[in-house]
Amino acid sequence: MNRRRFLKQFGAATLALAHRKAWAAAEPPSRPPAFCTANARWQSAYDAALAVLAGNVRHLPQCPDDPVLIEGAQYNGIWMECGPHESLVYRKFRPDAARGCHRIFFNAQHPDGQFPASIRTTGAGYGQIQMVVPLASTAWELARATGDESLLHAAYAACSRWDNWLVRYRNHRGTGLVEGVCTYDAGTDNSPRWAGMPNRCPDGDARQYPSDPTLPRLCPDLSATSYGARVALSQMAKALGRDSESDQWAEKAGTLRRAILSQLYSPEDAAFYDRDAQGRFVRVRSEIITRVCSEHVPDQKLFDELWRRQIHLPTAFWPDFPIPSVALDDPHFVRPIPHNSWGGASQALTALRTSRWFDHYGRPSEHGHLMSRWCEAIQRDPTFRQQIDPLSGVFTDGDNPAYSPCALVMYDFTWRLAGIVEHSTSIDWNVHPEHPVAQSARFALTTDGGSEAALSYGPQGVSLQLAGREIAVVKIGAARVTTDNSGRIRQLTGISQTAERVVVKQHNREPMHFLLNPNQVVAFEK
Secondary structure, three states, rough: OOOOHHHHOHHHHHHHHHOOOOOOOOOHHHHHHHHOOOHHHHHHHHHHHHHHHHHHHEEOOOOOOOOOOOEEOOOOOEEEEOOHHHHOOOOOOOOHHHHHHHHHHOOOOOOOOOOOOEEEOEEEOOOOOOOOOOHHHHHHHHHHHHHHHHHHHHHHHHHHHHHHHHHHHOOOOOOOEEEOOHHHHHHHOOHHHHHHOOOOHHHHHHOOOOOOOOOOOHHHHHHHHHHHHHHHHHHHHHHOOOOOHHHHHHHHHHHHHHHHHHOOEOOOOOEOOOOOOOOOOEEEOOOHHHHHHHHOOOHHHHHHHHHHHHHOOOOOOOOOOOOEEEEOOOOOOOOOOOOOOOOOEEEEHHHHHHHOOOOOOOOOHHHHHHHHHHHHHHHHOOOOOOEOOOOOOOOOOOOOOOHHHHHHHHHHHHHHHHOEEEEEEEEEEEEOOOOOHHOOOOOEEOOOOOOOEEEEEEEEEEEEOOOOEEEEEEEEEEEEEEEEEOEEEEEEOOOOOEEEEEEEEEEOOOOEEEEOOOOOOEEEOO
């Protein structure tokens, strides 16, 4: 691969990291993200979350040289649907674990291309495909952020083979869509969506289909995961200088997206459903809708329809503690809520994944509401368990504490509500002075380019600092200030639930006054 092209593709911010030969050293970064607040209740829950995550970094026998972030609670291992994504969220604390959570799946891949669904202390499991967040997407984001060429090469080869495996073994009906044949394929344990179906494939082999006339099903969420993976493979191929392969992956992704929308969406219900082997929709309105949005399958027009008729409807997916795994008003909602139930409970995994699609569709204000409600539930019961009642916010998963996804919700949402979030070519400064988390709060992290970024709440306003200089002070109001990686302001976004008067002061410039409505974007001149 042409190294100059690689660095240009990944951006100047990763130049220094790309030259670090020992990126994967076992030691965590010397300066992990730092957060403090005068809100003792919030600080206590945040610190407890970090303690849970630190305790869940382990070594598994299948890859003893690389630590991984396990799922925790009753799950003593790592699952493909969620583990790599969780490690990506946690990477600023343990980049070695983030790399390990990807390498362990590459190492356990079968020669025919099959990834294990899970890897535990007792061994790897191949009895279902169990994919949600695409492994290709998280690997690409990790490689791009850290300038890790070896990871990029390994991910591209492994995820290409996995796509070929899915085409071979999960396309029996010839539609091009990804087929599901058991409950665990989508990781939706005890979901009415899969009522009466087996949990795993026969003989623990995901190449075999259970004997049932309604199988295989065409699945919108599994297909969306493959779509997102193909988009990432196209981007990886381009970074590797394989332009023709990049175009081929993009074309395959587009074909799959069109098939999802034409065959698995019901306009009359504004819902995505499985379609069984008889061609019938499995009409359970579930969090499938979030997984399809997570990979950006709907365009903005369709998303707005989903938002109006389903996602933001209090009687469906927007109760006091969003987002339930089955719509509240769906007759299949399961009550009382049992242990480990994707039949109605609001799951920490679903909450953690919302950051992959709310901003994409222009809903940061409502995302702030969801994040605040989850943080409130966790502060009331900081045992970090799997699921909550969507109406009361009470955890309903028995005595199974120290669940990594829930701890990551507390950590990640704290920074997204009132702190700093770094992207590949920009930085979001989420200024929210009236939010409970922001009481004399300070956030600080080292960017991927090596600069120190800090956001401090004080009596004179909220100070934004990058590389030792103050780039702006927000004197009044709540807003997301988006800058490029050098600190130049590119836009403001309304993140409050109501209209906010916002005053921004930059060095040697007159204060700028804005009236920001929820989700409104004000662009700055470049």
